[in-house]
Amino acid sequence: MMTRRTGVIAVALxxxxxxxxxxxPKEEAILAPPIMEPPEITYKTIAVTRKDIEDSVxxxxxxxxxxxxxxQFRSASGRLDAIYVSYGDVVEEGQLLASLVTNNxxxxxxxxxxxxxxxxLGLERKQLTGADRFEIEMAKLDLELGxxxxxxxxxxxxxxxxxxxxxxxxxxxxxxxxxxYIDSYRTMFQIADRSKLYLSYAGSNLGEFRLxxxxxxxxxxxxxDGEVVMTPAQFPIDAPESQRRQVMFEVRGLPDTVKKxxxxxxxLILQKQENALVIxxxxxxxxxxxxxxxxxxxxxxxxxxIDTGIENATEVEVTEGLEEGELIxxx
Numbered sequence: 344m345m346t347r348r349t350g351v352i353a354v355a356l357x358x359x360x361x362x363x364x365x366x367x368p369k370e371e372a373i374l375a376p377p378i379m380e381p382p383e384i385t386y387k388t389i390a391v392t393r394k395d396i397e398d399s400v401x402x403x404x405x406x407x408x409x410x411x412x413x414x415q416f417r418s419a420s421g422r423l424d425a426i427y428v429s430y431g432d433v434v435e436e437g438q439l440l441a442s443l444v445t446n447n448x449x450x451x452x453x454x455x456x457x458x459x460x461x462x463x464l465g466l467e468r469k470q471l472t473g474a475d476r477f478e479i480e481m482a483k484l485d486l487e488l489g490x491x492x493x494x495x496x497x498x499x500x501x502x503x504x505x506x507x508x509x510x511x512x513x514x515x516x517x518x519x520x521x522x523x524y525i526d527s528y529r530t531m532f533q534i535a536d537r538s539k540l541y542l543s544y545a546g547s548n549l550g551e552f553r554l555x556x557x558x559x560x561x562x563x564x565x566x567x568d569g570e571v572v573m574t575p576a577q578f579p580i581d582a583p584e585s586q587r588r589q590v591m592f593e594v595r596g597l598p599d600t601v602k603k604x605x606x607x608x609x610x611l612i613l614q615k616q617e618n619a620l621v622i623x624x625x626x627x628x629x630x631x632x633x634x635x636x637x638x639x640x641x642x643x644x645x646x647x648x649i650d651t652g653i654e655n656a657t658e659v660e661v662t663e664g665l666e667e668g669e670l671i672x673x674x
Contacts, residue, residue: 388639388670391622391661397615398655400551404544404560404592406605408535412508419443419502420527423519428532430516434507440532443503443525448496455493462486511536540597542569542607545589549575551611552590560594562607569594569609614653620661626671627651627659637672638665644672 421443428440466482474482515533519525542560544552552571560569573591592609627649628635638647649664
C-alpha cells in the first residue's frame with residue numbers, strides 16, 4: 344500500500360514541476376551595445392603669414408627747455424643770507440639771486456673808500472706844496488696799496504653774491520634756508536634758456552636709449568625726426584637726481600606753437616624685419632630654452648620646434664621650423 348501511494352506522489356510532483364516550467368516566461372536574447380562613432384576633433388587655427396615686424400620702445404615725453412646752467416658759489420662758502428628769486432621766475436643776466444653772510448664787508452668797503460680818498464688828497468697836497476720826489480713817490484705807493492685793498496674787499500663781497508650767468512627761467516632752486524651753511528660748488532639754482540625746447544623722458548627703461556640714437560616723435564597730428572642728445576651719463580654729477588634720471592631728445596622741424604610741458608610720443612626702433620614669417624607671441628611654447636608650437640598636419644595636432652628672431656609684445660618672427668600658410672593650433 345505504501346509503495347503504490349509513494350509512486351503516485353512522485354508522479355504528481357514530476358507533473359507539477361514540468362507544468363511550472365512551461366508557465367515561466369520565455370527569456371529574450373541579450374542585444375549587443377550600439378557602436379558609437381567617436382566625435383570628430385576640431386581645432387582653432389591661425390595661418391603663418393608674412394608681414395613686417397619690429398621691436399620698439401614707445402614712451403611719452405614732455406617738452407622742457409633745452410639749455411640749462413647750474414649756478415653755484417664757486418669761490419666762497421658760508422651761511423646763507425638770503426635768496427631773492429623763486430621757482431619759475433624769469434631772470435636777466437647779472438641779476439642777483441642769493442647772497443652769503445659777509446661779516447660787515449660792506450662797512451669795511453666804505454671805510455676803505457674813505458682811506459683811499461684821504462690818500463688821494465695827501466698825494467695832491469704834496470704835489471702842490473712842492474714836496475721832494477721821495478715823499479711824492481711814497482704817497483703814490485700808499486695810494487696804490489689802498490686801492491688794492493679796496494678792490495680786494497669789493498671782490499670778497501662779490502664772491503658772496505650769486506648772480507645769474509645768463510637770462511632765462513629758474514627751473515630748480517635749492518631747499519636751503521637762511522642761516523644754513525652752503526659749501527662752495529653746491530648747486531643753488533638751475534637757469535633754463537627759453538629759446539629752445541627739448542623733449543624729456545623719465546621712466547623705467549632709460550637704459551634702452553643711448554647717445555645719438557634716432558627716434559620718431561609724434562606731436563599732435565604729425566611725425567618729426569628726433570635724436571637722443573643726453574642720457575643720465577651726460578648730466579653733471581651735481582645735478583638734481585630728478586634731472587639725472589631722464590633722457591633728452593632734440594626734435595627737428597617742430598612748429599613754433601610748441602610749449603614747455605606739452606607731451607609727445609617717442610618711438611625708438613630697436614630691430615625691424617620686412618616680409619618676415621610672423622605668428623602670435625602667445626602661441627610659442629617655451630621649455631628649458633626650447634621653443635615650439637603646435638601645427639595641424641593632416642588633421643592631427645603635432646608639436647614642432649622653431650627658431651625665432653625679432654620678438655615684441657604681441658608677435659614673434661619665426662626664422663626656422665615653419666612655412667608660410669601652415670596652420671598653428673591655437674592654445
